[in-house]
Amino acid sequence: MLKMIILIRKKPGMSRDDFIHHYETSHAVIGKRLLGHLWTKYVRNYPMSLMEYQPEENSVDDSYDAVTEIWFKDQADVDEMARIINIPENNRLILEDEEKFQDRIHTRLLMVEEIDNGTVLG
Template sequence: MFKAICLIRRKPGMTREAFIDRYENGHAVLCAKLIPGMAGYVRRYVVPDQTFLYPGAPDLDFDVVTELWYENREAYEASMKSLEDPAAAHALAEDERKLFDLSSIRRFIVEERTSALPPGGSGQ
């Protein structure tokens, strides 16, 4: 599986609840419609009062970890190429401006490794 990860902060002044609602019921729906070829599309929202930071670590500067999954790099590249369509690119950019602190967005590709766990989970 080929995955792109985005770390994103909500637009200043927007509550966490409004951000999640708008992302789930607006932007995620738009992305699913306009970005072809995704094998998975997941948003993982940070739970602020349940965040652990090591001493000296900076505060988190994002509200959501967004994952876009593809079967392979070729599928990802074809999907991103579809955003060259001016209408699709404009629709996504307009929606992102209303929802995200655009200066905060970081997107990167990850290599995933999965650990085999004993029956019943780890520590068993």
């Protein structure tokens, strides 16, 4: 299964709450409307604390403010998403919305092959 991971920083000066609110009530809605039929799963993750290397810290990791995961059935769906995004009116809508809440120069997209061996913890 293919998965896209998107690392996003909030716009400088924007609060965490405002960033999450805009993402959930505007950008995610636009994405689902235009592209949701191509996704098998769509998850937005918002880091709460930095724990991995500094467990004594209890502050929000400011490296990225959202880690978005989008799963695809196959490469054809990834290609179709790119085609839809590049339709001029869709591209304009998406970019204008991103400018409202993202520090776009720092956004990173990773295509990964997800391997799940079915391990259940606990």
